Amino acid sequence: MIVVVNDNGRSYAPTVGALARHLAALRQGGSEPLGRNVFTDLGFFYAGPVDGHDVQALEAVLRRVRALGRPVVVHVITVKGKGYGPAERDEADCLHAVGTFDPATGQAPPALATAPPSWTAVFGQALAQLAAERTDVVAVTASMLRPTGLHPMAVKFPDRVFDVGIAEQHAVTCAAGLAMGGLHPVVAIYATFLNRAFDQVLMDVALHHLPVTFVLDRAGITGPDGPSHHGMWDLGLLGTVPGLRIAAPRDADCLRALLREAAGITSGPTVLRFPKGQAGPGIAALAHIDGLDILHCSAHRPLDVLLVPVGPLAKDALDAAHLLEERGLGVTVADPRWVLPISPALTTLAARHRIAVTVEDGVRTSGAGAALAQACRDAAVATPVTSLGLPRAFIPHGPRGTLLAQAGLDAEGIARSIRHAVAARSADCVAFTSDSGRT
Structure with missing residues (x-):
């Protein structure tokens, strides 16, 4: 050999x-x-x-x-x-993976001044600010300082950012040791690459209830990077870890707030997940109920559908709600913020609706939707749960929006699936009533 x-x-x-x-x-x-x-x-x-x-x-x-x-x-x-x-001369590894650039200079076109910042950039600035306020906050990367947004913190606090090389397992165990030493480590990794370190998350961090925050960039559909980089497994895998809490921000302000909340939790590990791309406009909450953000509630309509989007899919969920209202359905859109484990407030809210529908850019057979369905059964809530998400398959490369639409996770696809679920629910009720009458 x-x-x-x-x-x-x-x-x-x-x-x-x-x-x-x-x-x-x-x-x-x-x-x-x-x-x-x-x-x-x-x-x-x-x-x-x-x-x-x-x-x-x-x-x-x-x-x-x-x-x-x-x-x-x-x-x-x-x-x-x-x-x-x-x-x-590319010391910053800008040419490791490229989009459009000028071959003569190797430079990408300058970003538009009006373009919203990326999720990664928002996280990087928020973490640097948090580190300036708290000396116990440190960061760990597996040879991806710039791609995961840790560069701003590394510039300000170079002795508090640790690069362990391409060794995600070691990164997580290293963070466990730092946490045992009284620090609060933030481990920034692409969502797909945390798969390699699942055992360390489970046995080195969660088993010991250590306050480690995992920040998963490129969660969900990443787009052109293809099946090896889609971060679609994290909700299914990490949802099985006892004591671990998973947050999914819907916009930049929510990301900043959730990062602070995660860093303030001392009883166990936390996860913050967000996709690749621009953070997009803010989505204000109409009300706050026991940790849930109510983003929309149909006026003067029956409580037909509880729509629960995960993270930035809130935008499409709101658009779907308007489409459903045009068909006469009443819709409540609730952002759980902390997606897993399921909040008891969410099952209580589900009990007040005819059906509950979750929307996530993870594998739908083992993610937030499956967890909500189980939580409803455990709480004796009869409301059926429909889970919308990605198929249990390797998804090819392509634009994020296109791939989400193909999986039925755009506004039209969400509305279509909900109409079918409501129709099926109505048919079941009619059949049940008819059978009861004959009996």
Whole structure:
């Protein structure tokens, strides 16, 4: 077996830690006495360092080690973005994944002054502000300082932001240790990548009731990144963790408020999830009931439908409510803010409606909707719950709006599903009454 270590001093960002320093020493031709290094100690023959941009030299080394008939590591030195100046100079990793940019300069078009900030930017500024107020707040990243919004805090408080490299499991266990030491760690990770560290969340953090806040960027449908990056599993996975609370902000102001609430919880772990993209306009609450935000309530209509959106899907839920009102249905739209575990206030509110409908950009078979249905059964609430969400499938790449619409999670799709659910409920009631009459 021939293992090629493609070493450009970076992973997503510059590599950190003891192994990174060891590779840097090997790049300079250094090694332990008698030619030892980490690879030879593991039983490999070590060949290198080799210039990965010298094709002839690289081919010669590969042919030579193939003839050895034993496990070999070929240490290949490359330059990230070799041959394209803007990429070679890209210290901020802006060209790791790109949208539209000018090939001559490598620069993306300037953002419009009127464009709303991204969810990531809002979080980054809010966390930096919180860290300025509380010296116990620290942050942990798995080699994704800028993509997860931790750069503003790192600039202001570099000794309180820890990059553990691409090792989400270690990031979570490290945070557990920091929490045991009296700090409040904020672990910022893409939602899809927290899957790798589920056991650490469960056994290292939740089991010990540690105050760690997980901030999951790119939750739900991420769009062009494709099935490996859709953060659609977090609600289903994390909803099974005892003592863990999950929040989903619907707008930027809600994100700031929920981050503060999460950082103030000392009895166990918390999660804050938000999608990729712009945060969008604020959505004001009409009323607050036991932690729930009531966003809409049909005037002078029966309480037909309780509509419960998760996070930024509140906008489409409100649009769907207006479409349903045009059909004569009365709709209440309630944002739980803290999505899981289910608030008793939400089951009480569900009991006052004919049906309850949840809308989430996670797998619908194991997320917030399934949890609300179970909570209603446990509380002897007879209101049926319809769960709208993503199918249990690997979803391809595409624009976020398009993929949500294909899953029936835009306003028209939500309204259509609710009309069908109401019709089915009415048919069941008619059948039940007819059968009772014959009896």
